[in-house]
Amino acid sequence: DAGITQSPRHKVTETGTPVTLRCHQTENHRYMYWYRQDPGHGLRLIHYSYGVKDTDKGEVSDGYSVSRSKTEDFLLTLESATSSQTSVYFCAISESSTSWETQYFGPGTRLLVL
């Protein structure tokens, strides 16, 4: 999985609790992304980062925040988890933002919000 790890791999939490997911890369790539995967929707971009402390919103950013204090780590936080945030979360990385650049994905985190 291209030098990308995600933690935890599985998490069960309750509605209203904060949750933080971590993505760690060893490729020294500048760009990092958080996606969620839901049946029938493919993957949808939540947030992305184009450098340390540089982040931007994606298609489905409501209810999520991110932080990147080091090149290798990109954190996704659900401030107050809701059942609609039950999903599989994938981190991805890419070396640049050119249109033809390939994104490489981590193994995913399965989150269940009860």
Place this chain on the structure above:
Amino acid sequence: AQSVAQPEDQVNVAEGNPLTVKCTYSVSGNPYLFWYVQYPNRGLQFLLKYITGDNLVKGSYGFEAEFNKSQTSFHLKKPSALVSDSALYFCAVRDSNAGNMLTFGGGTRLMVKP
């Protein structure tokens, strides 16, 4: 806005037969097209991409894809399917006019039967 459609939720094929997984796209600029495969409980693995040039793109594991500009399609193909090809396949597009956003189709489950 860019979009991708994978019209088949599932494709069934017998081992040894050729397979096709369909993808159509819509962009305003030039399309950059990608295919990914997801095995159970794994992240997405990059298969191949179309940037420019030859309309037939060859990728990993014997897969290839044909870019057809007039039909706005990028179908994934393999001459002889293997049971181990059974997985979830995603088509994705990036529009040269749409910044860094990679848009995914909903996915097609390929079932190869012995």
